Amino acid sequence: MTTTPASPASEQDGDSTIAARPDRATRAAGLLPADPALRRATVLTLFNSLGNGLYFPLGVLYFTRIVGLDATAVGLGLTVAGLVGVAAGVPAGRAADRWGARQVGALLWAGTGVATAAYVLVQSYAGFLVAVVCATGLQMASRGVQGAIYADVLPAATRVEARAYLRTVTNVAMGVGGAFGAFALQLDTRGAYVTVILVNALSFVAPALMVRRLPLAPHASERVAADAPVVDRWRAVRDLPYLAVTALNAVLVAQYTLSEVGLPLWIVERTEAPRWTAALLMIVNCVLVALLQVRVARRASQVPGAVRAMGRAGLLLAAACAVYAVSAGLSPVWAVLALTVGAVVQVFSEVLMAAGGWTLGYELADSRAHGVYQGVFGAGMSAGMMAGPALVTVTAIRHGGAGWAVLAVLFAAAGLAVRPAVRWARRDGDWRGEAA
Incomplete structure (x- = not known):
């Protein structure tokens, strides 16, 4: 299994002339990722955040203006979906411990993408509830699994800095996505809303295909190789x-x-x-x-x-x-x-x-x-x-x-x-x- 070197003297799959400090996850004043695993995680995050930012300004409006659902009923449905997502977080984490965080994360993201795409088929409140509970529940359950993925693929010494960099990427990408979402909001047509929803669905499917290729960091590889037992997973x-x-x-x-x-x-x-x-x-x-x-x-x-x-x-x-x-x-x-x-x-x-x-x-x-x-x-x-x-x-x-x-x-x-x-x-x- 391919692993990420703990203290690379130079970058392995980028510009080899740029030294990478072992105690830094980023370079160029924190603007660029230095670790190969972080670079791949950055691409994954960029895809997903662009789609989320694109969808964010108009998600609720699609169900009220295009589908014709009552705004209060939509809010209630989103609350129910959120509660399901909170409850699903711990079982999802348990599954990640048993079958691997990358594998479970890929399934959750793919499921979120499919459920999000199903929004375009919603014609009733019952259909809305099914779709939004599945999509929101799976997406929220994936948050803890995503943390476990980062624990496995990012070097422990620079993990927090790497998370900070990924958060920066998330903010910037969502802002760019939101700007494009505003154009769809201005058009205010079913075609524009549906296009945004399908693009957002793809923004989950693409990372699902990419996450399993993230290499394990040395500490995680050693744990897997040692096959160390985990006592009381709950x-x-x-x-x-x-x-x-x-x-x-x-x-x-x-x-x-x-x-x-x-x-x-x-x-x-x-x-x-x-x-x-x-x-x-x-x-x-x-x-x-x-x-x-x-x-x-x-x-x-x-x-x-x-x-x-x-x-x-x-x-x-x-x-x-x-x-x-x-x-x-x-x-x-x-x-x-x-x-x-x-x-x-x-x-x-x-x-x-x-x-x-x-x-x-x-x-x-x-x-x-x-x-x-x-x-x-x-x-x-x-x-x-x-x-x-x-x-x-x-x-x-x-x-x-x-x-x-x-x-x-x-x-x-x-x-x-x-x-x-x-x-x-x-x-x-x-x-x-x-x-x-």
Whole structure:
């Protein structure tokens, strides 16, 4: 079996004149991947993210405007599908441990592609439910498996930086895809919607064909060659310290929906800022994440750095909530300025949280059962993102400044609680079978 060298002196399938540092996953100031496995994962991510970005602006509108379903009923169906996806994360991870993360990931992505393509056949609410539950459930279940794939194919020393680079690629590709999706949205014809849906379906099928060709990293190859037994593959669901860290991470992950759902509603309903401010803040977020994520990840690639990152992320997110609250009642110009400052502060929280979460999700897990551990961690993230819209709505949107204060306390407490939770996990490391 082909493996990726742990410390290449130079790149093996690229420009051999460019040296690749063994402690770096990227080169050219974090703009290009240095590791061959990361390059292949980048292509896979690029395909999938372009399709997702293309579909994102018009997915719900297809079912309401073209198929003719009720918007509330569509929202309910998406919620049900999300719950199925959260529940499917752990069994999918268990399957990855048993049959291999790459193989299971390929099946999940291929299934998602087929189910997504079935959207074009939907003519009733029952058909919509079947299609959306299958597509969303499989896609969400694949998140934890994707984490296990990265655990197997990316060198452990640079894995977090590599995840950061892939997140940057995801943001940029989704932005480009979203721009093209806007053209289809403007056309507003069945043909345009169907074309976007089928392209998105292919964006899952193509990675499904590619993922099995990703080479195992040396540490994973050695584990496979040794045929090391995995004791109690369901261990992660009873690993209380790991579950505690997962839950705290899920609270901080809710900030994603703060940007996507909470701020647009806050801007329209509670501030004098023009409506286009929501788009401005999204652009600010995408650009700064692309610039900062890899650099921040390098500082949080070990457990102590990750703990500090999570604590700072919680405090920064609390500060962002305070700034957002101040924007109410200001003149349009000052409201835009305050919201922009808050968005910048939140970006720093976001990149710190993402990097710290990746590190803790891997380092506190039993490496012999990464599938189910990453399934648990991914399910926690999915749950946080699902709960986020309701959390923001019942606090900040409904109660204004007092609601933002509640969110600020919640986020700060979650970030600071990571340190004792990690200490608990590291004391419990022997039970997990490895020193965290």
